[in-house]
Amino acid sequence: MSVQQDFLADCPARLAFDLLGHTWDPVVLWALRHRPYRPRELRRMIGGISPKALTDTLNRLRHAGLLDRTAYPGVPPHVEYALTDLGRSLLGPVEALGIWAAEHGGEVARAWEESERRAPG
DSSP states (O other): OOOOSSOOTTOHHHHHHHHHHSTTHHHHHHHTSSSOBOHHHHHHHSTTOOHHHHHHHHHHHHHTTSEEEEEEOSSSOEEEEEEOHHHHHTHHHHHHHHHHHHHHHHHHHHHHHHHHHHSOO
């Protein structure tokens, strides 16, 4: 399979970029890489994510086929989220993006700072 050179509206690459472009999507995928977790556990693991943002992210990833949701009966009932095979297949690109960010994040931050210093107003 070859990668398309232009990213048209219906291009599969745009779908992948959209998934990775949501702030919390790659973070939640990475957090689930070892085992399933309950939402409360994920909130503790992921600093700064609100309950609503986590719920939205879990739903978006589940609807994209990247997560499975398992409900357990009991008092109180609880749910766990786990990566599907499709979700697991995205861990390599997420890791690669994280490595790139670790290597070049400082450069990007400095470029932003420089751009803000030069901006009029």
